[in-house]
Amino acid sequence: MMQFEYPWDNTYYIICADVDTWVQMPCPTGTVFNKVVGQCLSSTFVAPTCPSGLCLNDGDCLADPTGTKFSCICKPGFTGEQCEVDIDECALNGNACAGGMCIDQVNTYYCVCHSGIGLDCVNTITDPCESEAVDDTTTYFEIPSTGHNHFLQCTGLGAWTVHKCADGLFWNQEEKTCTMDAPKVKTGACATFPCAFGTCQDVGYNQYTCVCKEGYTGPHCETMIDYCATNPCSNGGRCLPYAGGYTCVCQDKIIDECCCSGIINPCSDKSRTYYAHVLPNRYIHCDAEGRAFVRTCPATTKWVQSVLSCLTEDFVLNITTPVISAPVTVPPTVRAPAKIELDVVAPSYGAVPAKTPIFRDIARPTTTGQKTFNQAQARIVSNPTMTKTTGQQTIVNTPTQTLTKGRFVQAF
Numbered sequence: 001m002m003q004f005e006y007p008w009d010n011t012y013y014i015i016c017a018d019v020d021t022w023v024q025m026p027c028p029t030g031t032v033f034n035k036v037v038g039q040c041l042s043s044t045f046v047a048p049t050c051p052s053g054l055c056l057n058d059g060d061c062l063a064d065p066t067g068t069k070f071s072c073i074c075k076p077g078f079t080g081e082q083c084e085v086d087i088d089e090c091a092l093n094g095n096a097c098a099g100g101m102c103i104d105q106v107n108t109y110y111c112v113c114h115s116g117i118g119l120d121c122v123n124t125i126t127d128p129c130e131s132e133a134v135d136d137t138t139t140y141f142e143i144p145s146t147g148h149n150h151f152l153q154c155t156g157l158g159a160w161t162v163h164k165c166a167d168g169l170f171w172n173q174e175e176k177t178c179t180m181d182a183p184k185v186k187t188g189a190c191a192t193f194p195c196a197f198g199t200c201q202d203v204g205y206n207q208y209t210c211v212c213k214e215g216y217t218g219p220h221c222e223t224m225i226d227y228c229a230t231n232p233c234s235n236g237g238r239c240l241p242y243a244g245g246y247t248c249v250c251q252d253k254i255i256d257e258c259c260c261s262g263i264i265n266p267c268s269d270k271s272r273t274y275y276a277h278v279l280p281n282r283y284i285h286c287d288a289e290g291r292a293f294v295r296t297c298p299a300t301t302k303w304v305q306s307v308l309s310c311l312t313e314d315f316v317l318n319i320t321t322p323v324i325s326a327p328v329t330v331p332p333t334v335r336a337p338a339k340i341e342l343d344v345v346a347p348s349y350g351a352v353p354a355k356t357p358i359f360r361d362i363a364r365p366t367t368t369g370q371k372t373f374n375q376a377q378a379r380i381v382s383n384p385t386m387t388k389t390t391g392q393q394t395i396v397n398t399p400t401q402t403l404t405k406g407r408f409v410q411a412f
Contacts, residue, residue, distance in 0.1 A: 005035040008307050013040065059083030076166075077107030096120055108150065108164040110143065117152065117162075119145050129154035142173045148182060174199060196222040197243075215244030235259045256294040265292045276305045283310070 006012040006024060013033040014022045027033055027040035034040070036047040048067025055061045055072035059082070062071050074083035089109040090102035099121040100113035110117055116124035123144035129152075143150040149165040151173075165171055165178035172183040173193050186193065188208070190200035195210035198221030202208050212221035228239035233248035237259035240247050250259035253267070266275045267286035275284040277294060283303040285293045297303055297310035304311050 003033070003038055005033055007309075055083050057083045057086070075106075076164075077105075103162075105162045108162055110150075110152075110162040117160075118143060119150060125152075127158060128152065129156070129158055129160050131157055140173070140176050142171050149178070194220055196220050197224075213243070215242070232257070233259050253289075253291045254294065255291060257296075261294070263292075263294070265290070267292045274305075274308045276303055281310075 002016065003025075004014040004016075004022075006014050010032040011027050012024050013027060015025055017023050030042065031040040032043045034045060034047065037045075048063040050061030050063050050070050054070060055074075057078045058075050059078065060073040062073065063069070072081065072083050074080070077087055077089075079085045079087055086104070086106070088104050089107070090097070090104045093102075093109060096102065096109070096119065097111035097113070100111040103110050103112060110119060111121055111124075113121035113124055115121065116126045118124035125141065125143060128141040129139070139154045141152045141154075142148075143152050143162060148170045150162060151165075151171045152160045152162050154160050169178040169180060170182045172179045174183060174186070174195065176197075186200060186202075188202040188204075189206050190202045190208050194200060194208060195212075196218075197216040198210040198212040200208050200210055210219065210221045212218070215225050215227075217223050217225055224241075224243055226241050227246040228241045231239065232246060233239045233250070235251065237248040237250040237256070240249060246257075248256050248259050250256050252265045254263065254265050256263075261278060263278060263284070266272075266284060267290045273286050275286070275292075277283050280302040281297045283295055283297070283305075285295055287293065301310040301312050303309075
């Protein structure tokens, strides 16, 4: 069962009991949960690191907790113990490029045919990487494929690389990225995807309009808006623009939106990752390099340091803790008392009258696991030795045990 980090206390971890249901479990005494290894370990444990350069071609290295065994997880298109082998997709796809030449790529291939470029020589496109296209280093073009998941990226004049989306994703030419949903087919004036960073809307009569993504403008959404033009970073901060916004690199390795809050970088303490900000709707996130990134909580929420999260005012934290029941002791079964017949036989001594038989209820509890005898068949006979002394009876009990005719007989 997978174990996950409990973000508010590293002496606990989380296991999933069902969809959207988790249970908080304690680590053994003296240990904390190590999210790298995925289990509770000593607080002094240092996760082993892989030797530099062990896994090739951007492969990910995994080390066991002892640091004696390493393994590589290869990127798609590579194999081998160190991901050193580039899989030849041309060989895997046989004669796909009949009538053309097959060019192997990472995790895919393409065919160079007389009619153009494609995954076969039937459905192709002409060389798209002309001088006008390569002016923009983010120029992509879809390559016809049955899964709608291949695209071409221009790398220079008449040069390109072909890529394949991850399994289950589709190439969206308008978004210029791989998406989970298959894109709608564009027709009319929008069939050529004229909008650089936006969505094309066909308005009829061979006309269209472009709805730009955030951070872009222009008739074809071709121009990125420069949010640093207004010099938003004060106190010597350096402004870095990006599509849809900007960020300020402030003094003391603080990343903020204005360098004006007067905070001090708290990230020198490597034991913590999150800190409260002077403003209630913000918090500070430290990275491994000691940089302090100022983050803003979503609208209507504020930062709660005790749980390291942005929460609404009326949020109630509900944590499920497993209840460990004390062991239950089952009491021994006590049987109902059995009626045992006692035959008291009194011999006659002169004037002493004979006694009549007496019946008593004798409780003989038994517990499970003990030997018992059939009390219904047991007849206990008492033969008292009686001596007459000054008008009184003196009874002397001399117990003996005999077995008569399969019955247990006790004599007194």
